[in-house]
Amino acid sequence: MLDTLLIFGASGDLTSRYLMPALARLHQAGQLPARFRIVGLARDAWDTDAFRRHLEQQMAQAPPAILASARAAVLAWTEYRQVDVTDRRQVAEALGGIANPLVAYLALPPALFKPAVEALAAGRLPKGSKLVLEKPFGTDLASAQELNRLLHDTFPEPDVFRLDHFLGKQTVQNILGFRFTNRIFEPLWNTQHIERVEIIWDETLTAAGRASFYDGTGALRDMIQNHLLQLLALIGMEPLQSLNERQLRDRKVDVLRAVRRLSPDEVARCTLRGRYGRGAIGEREILPYIKEGGVDPARRTETFAQVVLVIDNWRWAGVPFLLRTGKALNRDRRVIAIHFKPVPHLAFGQQSQPQPNVLTIELDPDRIGLAINVNAPGELFALDRVELESPCGSGGLPAYARLLLDVLQGDLTLSIRDDEAEESWRIVEPILESWAEDRVPLLEYPAGSAGPPEAEQTVLFGKAS
Structure with missing residues (x-):
């Protein structure tokens, strides 16, 4: 060490x-x-x-x-x-x-x-x-490639650690254990059974105190390009032969390479951006984002971003992945929600339509839940909805301590590889370009609200959310 x-x-x-x-x-x-x-x-x-x-x-x-x-x-x-x-x-x-x-x-x-x-x-x-x-490793694809070239010229790749502290969180690592040690889920983990996946990181936290940094970054670069795409990779990856550095990083890169690069029309239909205005969170009065110290309103920096992506491979073809993050919202919600398709035949008739099952992996606090349908008490032909919930193990070292220990020991497993960093930028690059050209309007939502109302009507490649 x-x-x-x-x-x-x-x-x-x-x-x-x-x-x-x-x-x-x-x-x-x-x-x-x-x-x-x-x-x-x-x-x-x-x-x-x-x-x-x-x-x-x-x-x-x-x-x-x-x-x-x-x-x-x-x-x-x-x-x-x-x-x-x-x-x-x-x-x-x-x-x-x-x-x-x-x-x-x-x-x-x-x-x-x-x-x-x-x-x-x-x-x-x-x-x-x-x-x-x-992170961030660059500000766009070209700068990430330039940074990687510099690193390759000066240091061996095995000596370079690109850290995303999300990967040090015990709750994020729990995804691997859940995915690959429970046989009952793997046969269902594909386009035949899953309708959509939502990866959401909503915060009541505002940009106050770090607005000068945030204003040059925005929600898409700050959260989706790195943290949420890492979660997408862990949810979408193929099974591992063994849990080691090469296997894990190869499988994550495979998923990111398969994410479709959006066309300008798809960016306009399937992405949304917003910025919080004056409002209140609990008893706190919140200034509009543009009034925070260090903010230049002309930059039109977003504090809310929502994008819908698809993974063009055999397992996930046609399944929309919705990634969303926002600041100054009405609640903290950090969750991965796996929405399963409805049953193919309604034995209970049209009067008792069961809701599709939803598997939720909550990241803070760490908890897993499964919404299922059962008979209503005393009613043979009526249905009730129940939620099975359990906390997940969250002990051990906090994220930064975990990652620092890996660096000191030379363990690259939870580090971002050069090609992985570039693939993440490849995915968001057309979104950044379209937003810079104002092809997607910058909406305003009140601080303390659920975000832009339009977020509830986002088109999921032909399916409404």
Whole structure:
């Protein structure tokens, strides 16, 4: 296991809110070496004591499950160096005293990935070191391809970790266990029995506090291009021969390659975008998105996105996959819903039509449910609807801790491969182009509502939702 972590852009929010608490959790679980080293690099004019005080203040808000002794331990391992992470000479000097393989974590805006990678390459990382990049991997297909070319020129692909923290969530990993260890579902997991799949990540959270970042990204890039397409790949993939890095990543790429690239007409019919206006969530009055600090209304950035995709392969031909995400909505809803086709014959007659079965995989809180039809109490010819529910195992390490441990151990299973990142951009590229040309109107919905009313009438390739 590697025992040195360099964090580029260490003064940012990612380090204090996610990386340091994750390291404390790993230490608390006995998963880190007894002698571990954390080196923060950033432009801020701090010394190590000032950096530790900053981290200590931020980590005081960490979940109570992390013990104070674990937080103190990782702070004691931490040092700080004022470095322009895009300056090759300064980065080389920062690397000068490190001889053993290390992890270089780019906790940076995507615009700084290229100069930071070039500076790292010039500084000659010790052999066996790992490079970590957070999503998004580029801003479109061309930039993702350019970034991959740069990475290929400077680092071996097995040393590059492209992290999407969704894949570290226990609830997302539960999809694999559910899919491939329950024989009763696999024969039904196809176009013959499934009518549609919905992958929904609705949030009451607004863009406040990160609007300046969000305004250059939008809901489609921020959630659908990466997180929700990862969920689509896990739901849609073929069975694995064994659960290993090559098998899992190959099967995910197979699914993404089979997703149809939408034509301009299909984008107009099967996608929707919106932006929240003034409203209320509970007792909170919410400003319109365009009034948030750092927002440029001229960008016409969407806070709500809904797209319908199809997977052109034998298993899924004709089954629409609806992916939806939005901010400032009336409830938090994070669910995958598998809608099965209705029964082929109504033995109960037209007066008692059974509703199709729906399998739900809730991601936060983690729970699985199955809606089925049964006889109504005391009524032979009447039907009732019941929901079978059970919580799913959500123990173990939190997402960032899980992924950091994988990086330190060199396990690429939950990392995004180069071709996988590019395939995700290939899917959303025609949507981005059509939206940029205003072929799809930017709708407005009140904060605290269910989103644009038009979302309920989205055409699912010939089928209404």
